Amino acid sequence: SKITLTVIKADVGGFVGHTDVHPELLEIAKKHLKEKGKMLIDFHVTRVGDDIELIMTHRKGIDNEEVHKLAWDALWSCGEKAKELKLYGAGQDLLKDSFSGNIKGLGPGVAEMEIEERKSEPVIIFMADKTEPGAWNLPLYKMFADPFNTVGLVIDPNMHQGFKFEVYDMIGHKKIIFETPEDIYDMLVFIGATGRYCIRRVYTKNNEIAAVSSTQRMNFMAGKYIGKDDPVLIVRCQNGLPAVGEALEPFANPYLVAGWMRGSHNGPMIPVSLEDAVLTRFDGPPRVCALGFQLAEGKLIGPQDFFKDVAFDNAREKALEIADYIRKMGPFEPHRLPLEELEYTTLPHVAEKLQGRWEE
Numbered sequence: 001s002k003i004t005l006t007v008i009k010a011d012v013g014g015f016v017g018h019t020d021v022h023p024e025l026l027e028i029a030k031k032h033l034k035e036k037g038k039m040l041i042d043f044h045v046t047r048v049g050d051d052i053e054l055i056m057t058h059r060k061g062i063d064n065e066e067v068h069k070l071a072w073d074a075l076w077s078c079g080e081k082a083k084e085l086k087l088y089g090a091g092q093d094l095l096k097d098s099f100s101g102n103i104k105g106l107g108p109g110v111a112e113m114e115i116e117e118r119k120s121e122p123v124i125i126f127m128a129d130k131t132e133p134g135a136w137n138l139p140l141y142k143m144f145a146d147p148f149n150t151v152g153l154v155i156d157p158n159m160h161q162g163f164k165f166e167v168y169d170m171i172g173h174k175k176i177i178f179e180t181p182e183d184i185y186d187m188l189v190f191i192g193a194t195g196r197y198c199i200r201r202v203y204t205k206n207n208e209i210a211a212v213s214s215t216q217r218m219n220f221m222a223g224k225y226i227g228k229d230d231p232v233l234i235v236r237c238q239n240g241l242p243a244v245g246e247a248l249e250p251f252a253n254p255y256l257v258a259g260w261m262r263g264s265h266n267g268p269m270i271p272v273s274l275e276d277a278v279l280t281r282f283d284g285p286p287r288v289c290a291l292g293f294q295l296a297e298g299k300l301i302g303p304q305d306f307f308k309d310v311a312f313d314n315a316r317e318k319a320l321e322i323a324d325y326i327r328k329m330g331p332f333e334p335h336r337l338p339l340e341e342l343e344y345t346t347l348p349h350v351a352e353k354l355q356g357r358w359e360e
């Protein structure tokens with residue numbers, strides 16, 4: 001029968017500030033999944049920056065109430081501990097008081113896929129902090145549509161026909177399927193606008209799921225702007241899909257993403273090991289971790305902490321140079337995000353104060 005891989009994540013309080021998760025919270029999450037997660041085949045709990053990541057496998061399919069409730073309750077227990085320890089922003093991503101059927105819309109981020117496990121099933125869980133779901137657009141494009149990144153698109157007969165991209169409009173709340181390579185110029189018009197259009201899923205031309213991202217956009221939830229949702233992404237690899245190294249390759253260039261301090265700045269995405277995923281400088285810079293697993297009848301064999309590799313040292317060094325450079329711009333765009341994308345804004349307040357001082 002089919003296996004479902006579900007990743008659910010939330011920030012339920014930072015230790016200290018927005019930099020990290022307190023280890024006691026991770027223990028609570030593990031204990032909860034171990035004791036209450038009878039329906040799971042396996043799980044792995046980790047964190048990147050101030051976000052708790054629950055990686056789970058089961059046979060219940062996507063959007064399963066039992067699995068979502070298990071994750072919600074685990075995160076809720078972590079939130080209670082966060083309040084007790086007075087961690088920063090305790091309960092931040094738990095927007096509702098009670099669970100109602102599906103965790104989507106309640107605050108946590110969700111990425112899940114139901115798959116027929118192949119003879120060998122390598123998967124990568126990418127997890128980022130201090131950025132937003134659109135941050136996956138550029139690497140997903142490179143992995144699945146750019147032959148200068150993924151040579152398999154040229155030389156592997158199982159990849160040569162290309163892929164399908166499901167792109168979601170987070171403001172218009174609608175989706176479109178682009179076929180690559182045929183539609184790449186059309187698709188790039190949209191996915192280059194990372195604050196609005198988000199690659200939610202990638203499929204093979206035979207409609208096999210290849211990648212899925214968390215797309216809930218926190219900043220428009222509950223009718224107000226409450227912050228960017230630090231995103232996760234699941235990518236299946238090999239055998240007609242990008243090789244593990246092709247899926248990791250886009251992160252060798254530290255591209256710019258929105259997020260960082262107060263969710264209101266552009267900065268370089270730094271690929272790091274879990275050990276280096278405590279975000280301090282100007283609450284960042286934005287960070288991405290990649291954990292590899294081999295699935296074996298749903299068991300999570302791993303993880304392999306990919307960005308530990310020295311092969312990403314140059315990317316890190318370059319990212320730090322970019323960070324030095326762009327930080328010098330202080331509150332000026334394009335380091336600071338344009339007004340409509342700021343997580344915080346004093347504009348109405350300042351504008352009101354200055355009323356009467358503006359002249360024609």
Ligand code: 13P
Nearest residue numbers: 238239242243244245246
């Ligand atoms: P190996 O020869 O190490 O199995 O590698 C094959 C491959 O396809 C690497 O991308």
Ligand code: 13P
Nearest residue numbers: 018130260261262263283
């Ligand atoms: P998080 O979204 O990771 O909580 O960060 C928010 C923030 O304001 C950082 O400065």
Ligand code: MG
Nearest residue numbers: 011014018050
């Ligand atoms: Mg936080």
Ligand code: MG
Nearest residue numbers: 050051129230
């Ligand atoms: Mg965070």
Ligand code: MG
Nearest residue numbers: 130131228230
């Ligand atoms: Mg954030």
Ligand code: MG
Nearest residue numbers: 011227228230
């Ligand atoms: Mg957050």
